[in-house]
Amino acid sequence: MSTEAIDTSLPANANDQTKIEMKGVCKQFGSNKVLNDLDLSVPAGKSLVVIGGSGTGKSVMLKSILGLIEPDKGSILIDGQESVRADAKKRNAFMHKFGMLFQGAALFDSLKIWENVAFGLIHGQGMNKKQAKEIAIEKIIAVGLREQVADLFPAELSGGMQKRVGLARAVATKPEIIFFDEPTTGLDPIMADVINHLIVEQVQGLGATALSITHDMGSVRKIADYVAMIHEGKIIWKGAVDDLDHSGNPYVEQFIHGRADGPITRRIV
Amino acid sequence: MPEQVLETANSKKKGFNPIDMVLDMCAHVGGMILGFLAAVGRLSDFIARAVKHCFTPPFFPSQLGRQFIDIGYYSLPVVGMTALFTGMVLALQSYTGFTRFNAEGAIAGVVVLSITRELSPVLAGLMVAGRVGAAIAAEIGTMRVTEQIDALRTLSVNPFKYLIAPRVIAATLTLPILVLIGDIIGVYGGYIVSIYSLGFSPGSYLSQTWDTVTDIDVISGLWKAGAFGFIVSIMGCYHGFNSARGAQGVGAATTNAVVSSSILILIFNYLITQIFFS
Numbered sequence: 001m002s003t004e005a006i007d008t009s010l011p012a013n014a015n016d017q018t019k020i021e022m023k024g025v026c027k028q029f030g031s032n033k034v035l036n037d038l039d040l041s042v043p044a045g046k047s048l049v050v051i052g053g054s055g056t057g058k059s060v061m062l063k064s065i066l067g068l069i070e071p072d073k074g075s076i077l078i079d080g081q082e083s084v085r086a087d088a089k090k091r092n093a094f095m096h097k098f099g100m101l102f103q104g105a106a107l108f109d110s111l112k113i114w115e116n117v118a119f120g121l122i123h124g125q126g127m128n129k130k131q132a133k134e135i136a137i138e139k140i141i142a143v144g145l146r147e148q149v150a151d152l153f154p155a156e157l158s159g160g161m162q163k164r165v166g167l168a169r170a171v172a173t174k175p176e177i178i179f180f181d182e183p184t185t186g187l188d189p190i191m192a193d194v195i196n197h198l199i200v201e202q203v204q205g206l207g208a209t210a211l212s213i214t215h216d217m218g219s220v221r222k223i224a225d226y227v228a229m230i231h232e233g234k235i236i237w238k239g240a241v242d243d244l245d246h247s248g249n250p251y252v253e254q255f256i257h258g259r260a261d262g263p264i265t266r267r268i269v
Numbered sequence: 270m271p272e273q274v275l276e277t278a279n280s281k282k283k284g285f286n287p288i289d290m291v292l293d294m295c296a297h298v299g300g301m302i303l304g305f306l307a308a309v310g311r312l313s314d315f316i317a318r319a320v321k322h323c324f325t326p327p328f329f330p331s332q333l334g335r336q337f338i339d340i341g342y343y344s345l346p347v348v349g350m351t352a353l354f355t356g357m358v359l360a361l362q363s364y365t366g367f368t369r370f371n372a373e374g375a376i377a378g379v380v381v382l383s384i385t386r387e388l389s390p391v392l393a394g395l396m397v398a399g400r401v402g403a404a405i406a407a408e409i410g411t412m413r414v415t416e417q418i419d420a421l422r423t424l425s426v427n428p429f430k431y432l433i434a435p436r437v438i439a440a441t442l443t444l445p446i447l448v449l450i451g452d453i454i455g456v457y458g459g460y461i462v463s464i465y466s467l468g469f470s471p472g473s474y475l476s477q478t479w480d481t482v483t484d485i486d487v488i489s490g491l492w493k494a495g496a497f498g499f500i501v502s503i504m505g506c507y508h509g510f511n512s513a514r515g516a517q518g519v520g521a522a523t524t525n526a527v528v529s530s531s532i533l534i535l536i537f538n539y540l541i542t543q544i545f546f547s
Contacts, residue, residue, distance in 0.1 A: 063419070066422070066423060068419050068422060068423075095422065095423060095424075095425040096425055098423055099423070100423040102416045102420060103416070104415055104416060106415055106416040106419065106420040107417075107420075108417055108420070109411075109417075119424050120424040120425065123329075123424065123425070123426045123431070124425035124426060125425075169424075173424075
């Protein structure tokens, strides 16, 4: 199947406003084209999950939107405003709209749990410590942890607990857009389901737009309104989560069923 | 199959061209020079950004305080011990050498000048490079690898302001204080050996020390210390910030931070000495 002629419009409601729009985004590291003319749009207030194999460009795509990586070419619009090559002030304004749950939680080792959760409130928004601590503890409880956890350090928590703290930190500043990078990787199935449930609860509670990347199909079915598949740096299929099982796309079918045989081949180096 | 391999090797031999070899060598050398210039450019850009963020708000006083303690206070034992034993050894070595020329009276002067001008700042710089430069590179490198630096950015905090500036300010300001303390301890080390082991008179030793040392001897050492503190912190931050992925990347960053800051300390020691005493 050719990956060239793909319909880039999401089958969303006509009145869905676009929160994030990527047009013709390219990124190359040396001779390796990671993003290859990528187009993607995320409707406001919806949860889009991007699936795809390892090394297909999912993380680079996410980091390009966040401004952690500068694309070589293309446009990324956030609420209709260009974010590529934005100056520091504009970039800071975008960052205030974002929350992010990292794959390994990325908690600050030297800070207590409540300080991690309150970090964006204190340093990003200039809130006083007392008020920020109250909100942090509220969020820690909201993700199912005990209040006593607030005074521990990240190294004292399990992987699942760290993910919960990472989620609490991502939502503490009430962001408009939340990004989830492989939210269930490395967790047991039960803990993964707990995290998925918390993600849905928190995103819906905030009315935020969510963009996630994952390989975990359980996670996709639980948290997605829409699904897009990335392959070789391009979006090759997009649709509602309900259409995932009858996409008619051999790449998607191979991926969701986890088959070794199909159009996606692995180069063994 | 072996015939085929042999044939290919022979045809390659036949195609051997010395001009191509020279061009390959030139390309290799040129590539190395370009790589070096690119690295210098990246480092210069990093230094310029670090310095800019040291002087522009927002500042993070709690981070700065933590770095003053980590870099300054916790380096005091190692710098003090180094200075003490250096002063003691210097007095002993000077004595064994100077007795050949009946110049024992110059020991106090040699000890104080060597300590204040050279040994205290250079050895303190090298000790701090080993202790603090390595720790900075490892900590920031681990933060890079575990995406904590990306997390800072997503929380609207500039990593240069939160991580780099406090370390650079703290190291640049605390190293002169450490060296000043090292000067006193080093001179005292020489005094102990001279009085209790070599039989000098305390009064004449101290008066010779006092008569020999001038303001510029101490001040030049303190300027050196400030420069060395800056070098150690900036190299630690630079290598940590640009650390490659994985444990090996962090290990390499740590090694590079210590080696590069040690070499730069020795180079800048010569340059600053040239400026003050030429």
